[in-house]
Amino acid sequence: MSQISTMAGVTPAPTGAAVEPRGPRPKPFFTPRKIIIYSILVMFSLYYLFPLYVMFTTSLKTMPEIRFGNIFSLPTAPSFDAWVKAWTSACTGLTCEGLAPGFWNSVKITIPSTIISIFIAAVNGYALINWRFKGSEIFFAILIFGSFIPYQVFLYPLVMITREMGIFGSLQAVIIVHTVFGMPILTLLFRNYFASLPQELFKAARVDGAGFWRIFFEIMLPMSLPIFVVALILQVTGIWNDFLFGVVFAGTQNYPMTVQLNNIVNSAQGTPEYNVNMAATVLTGLVPLAVYFVSGKWFVRGVAAGAVKG
Amino acid sequence: MQNSVSIRDLSLNFGSVKVLQHLDLDIAQGEFIVLLGPSGCGKSTLLNCIAGLLDVSDGQIFIGGKNVTWLEPKDRGIGMVFQSYALYPQMTVERNLSFGLRVAGMKKDEVERRVARAAEILQIEPLLDRKPANLSGGQRQRVAIGRALVRDVDVFLFDEPLSNLDAKLRSDLRVEIKRLHHRLKNTMIYVTHDQIEALTLADRIAVMKNGVIQQLSDPHTIYNKPVNLYVAGFIGSPQMNMFEGTLEGTTFTTADGTVVSVDTYDFAAPSNGPIQAVLGVRPEHIALGEAAAAMPFSIDAEIEIVEPMGSDTLAWTKIGNKAVTFRCDSDVVIETGQMVRIGFDPARGSIFSAETTNRL
């Protein structure tokens, strides 16, 4: 039991069976398990990819080709005519100026809404964690609770309020609405993020005599880049894709792209031009898709963060 | 009698990183062997390979005489206890213990018998209906051991089981594990970075570094006759005093000129010519006062710092230019600035080749 054995000179190995197992386990490349897993994943991938394929191919076909009735086929002579038409001359109700105005409206709505809503939420989160005051938590709780209430409950009163303020049917109205409804989740995001930062930095700054805004701009903001990216992705995607607020509050001149898109497709007169419809759909989806592909991992983080409640 | 666990030429590479290199190890039936080393030395990896949780790159593993290199963990006749206990959180203690057995299709009364036996040995009977969240750290660890116990196996594997506990709990549970080993007499392979656990629990210790076993011996040998500089420095707190210098015949001259006669030292082989060497002496082997004068080597030194530790006192001084620590009983009165006689017997020390770091 207490022999001093060195690395050499050990007792001989027990004799084994014919094939002496040694080294790594032999693993066949194709196991039933692997085949099943990959087949299911590939099948679902087809389900997810199919609409994208259809969108693109249909938008590049000509109408005669579409009427031929094969949704799987690739365009024989791909052309961007439908895209041009969708952009410049498709009819969105009364006017036939294409999606372009809608695109710029969406830009005009998304950029200010994103900036304002993120800024306010960041300040909120910062105040809630580092500068708690009586009742601050109650406000926050109501904010979160309110985020579950369907928007329809707020619609009419908000219409009345914006009318009173004289901004109903304008960009300002829809921007304010987006800011209001972006507040709960963004504030939650920032609040949780600031709560996870080490408190010592903040305390040291207080001891140094810095005040509310100074600490915010010079200490908190620079440390918050990750969460800003996440918030940016959430808001840009969410606001760009919005339909309800756009159609209610923006006014016909300022309809965002999603509203124009729906008009082009669903309220068209005469025979539908499917290639134009699909082209319009692709164009509307390009911006959020671009954000998605560029942000990659950050998008996933945004999704997961958006899902974290308390 | 065949060995309980044997490892032959085991190697494991993660990509180009050689984690384990050509290891050979024989563990006798009922032995308590400890794999000791710092983080990253490969001890946990080796344990996981024995358990079958990791595939090896080369080599073989035998448990109870059977070649288990390609077998699933459940077929190897092992039970394992993890650092984080890994209890199934949504199950009661009783279910935690019995789940594996029931999944294997064991009969109900056999399951009950085994659970009852494990609960009795580990004294967790009153806890059977609780969930892990309602247990203390020590209780959780006992349940984790219980889960291995019910498997009725010969070999138990422990992966740093006490690292998550506070110091008091650690020493209590350490004793319990030793008692368990006395009672069950199973083979136990225990991984830790804590030398106290290793020295107190092990029949043999395997000190590991960079995937290679540096020394495999009983604790006494490892402590008193470390086989190289690494083992000497790793074991023993406070660390062994190391003197660099030159060895010629039986005379060791330190770098700053102190001459020490080492003819009482038990050399493995006579050395030829003067060589660079390191002389190591443990603080507790350095005597003070009259006892020092009786030693083969003694010298006067001035006390620089005194650290009373309750049970004994640690003192810092210098021999030549080298800082030296030694231990004395807490009743002995010494103070900073005092000149004292200290001495040691080189036979209790260790001499290493500076070039190969091996023991001479």
Add this chain to the structure above:
Amino acid sequence: MADTALPLEAGAKVNRPSLLKRIILHNLPAKIAALPMMVTVLVVFVGCTLWTIYYSFTNSKLLPTGKFVGIEQYERLFATSRWNVSVTNLITYGVLSLIFTLVVGFILAVLIDQKIRFESAFRTIMLYPFALSFIVTGLVWQWIINPTLGLQGTMRNLGWENFTFDWIANPRMVLYALLIAGLWQGTGFCMVLMLAGLRGVDEEIWKAARIDGIPTWRTYVSIVVPMMRGVMVTAVVIIGSGIVRLYDLVVALTNGGPGISSEVPAKYVYNYMFSGGNIGQGLAAATMMLLSVIIILIPWAYLEFGGKGRRT
């Protein structure tokens, strides 16, 4: 500690700020900064809700000036087949959507968790629909389910004469068309959530299960899934709250048709409020939506927060 001394206003007689003033002045910059939040909460989340509830008890038509009529609007509501169809549609869609989203999301997450290659490719493919607007989703699927030129037409032209996929024109099947589109968009998100939950399970639990000889599927069922209660609840809450709001997808895919077979409450509210000239009805419908959300939320809130006392 952020007290600022305000100059006394002309006419002020106090020489020591009253208790109320001190409470207000304490921590002032934070309160000013949080003003938008407080205003929003009071005006929108509290005020508008109360307004809607109150006016749902009036007979307002084009303008909210009607007089109080008790629950008349609600009686009309429940007598309207359009509303009742909306509600049953939403319940059917909601239950199916919830179940399938959770199941598909979970299965996909488990599959991806099996240490496969191309994980990020699969994840990218499954999640991109979530980045799209409901309008885009609805229109694409509207095209795919087009009876003559979409999938059905294509398959028939290719030889499968009896292939049927005209759900969008079939009152009995149109909800399933909505379901397919909705699942297409939402399952990727659920998968990401579930995957995060799965990955949160300690590696050592898997090791312990393997040593105990528990097969992989059983480990998922008996050990991992019970550990994911938190993620499941989060997923249910988020999917649920999205279901109640179902609007854009319906507008784009079917516009409530054929007939009223795919009407949903959110659309009912909008139609009556803005184009039906009957605000009272719209408000009553909106209040009913509110009620249903509250009925679902209160047990959840109690489970989450009631047991442990109030959470901050």
